[in-house]
Amino acid sequence: MPHPPRPTEAELKILKILWDLGPVPVKDVQAALASRQEYTYTGALRMLQVMLEKGLVARDESARSHVYRAAHPRASMEQGLVADLRDRLFGGSALALVQAALGAGSVSPEEKERIRALLGNSK
Incomplete structure (x- = not known):
């Protein structure tokens, strides 16, 4: 699509x-x-x-x-x-995009936990 x-x-x-x-x-x-x-x-x-x-x-x-x-x-x-x-x-590269996004500013502990959960649910 x-x-x-x-x-x-x-x-x-x-x-x-x-x-x-x-x-x-x-x-x-x-x-x-x-x-x-x-x-x-x-x-x-x-x-x-x-x-x-x-x-x-x-x-x-x-x-x-x-x-x-x-x-x-x-x-x-x-x-x-x-x-x-x-x-x-x-x-x-999704990896390069994510690395740039994470390196662009602070990530709260709550956001880190949600990112981990998303990565754990992805296949």
Whole structure:
């Protein structure tokens, strides 16, 4: 199954809003964006239209205000982005990716335990 298209940073902000809120009209996306930075209604609408063309979001046109939702689940997008990073930056090596991730910052004892559990469950 092919991975979803790779979103830009701005598109990823919108996808996070849609994953958190669920299907919403443009005004709700714009309000969430405006709480972090200045974003106009037309700017949010234009971003959503571009994302619709790219296949990142879907639109329900049955209501007066069109409702947008993420076209791909968060987990699918995360897997696609990590696979892309692994392939492009680490030559396809999951080991190199994990080593870089663990070396990039501190890992809490709880996170270490969860990583160990994941490795114990993988085949």
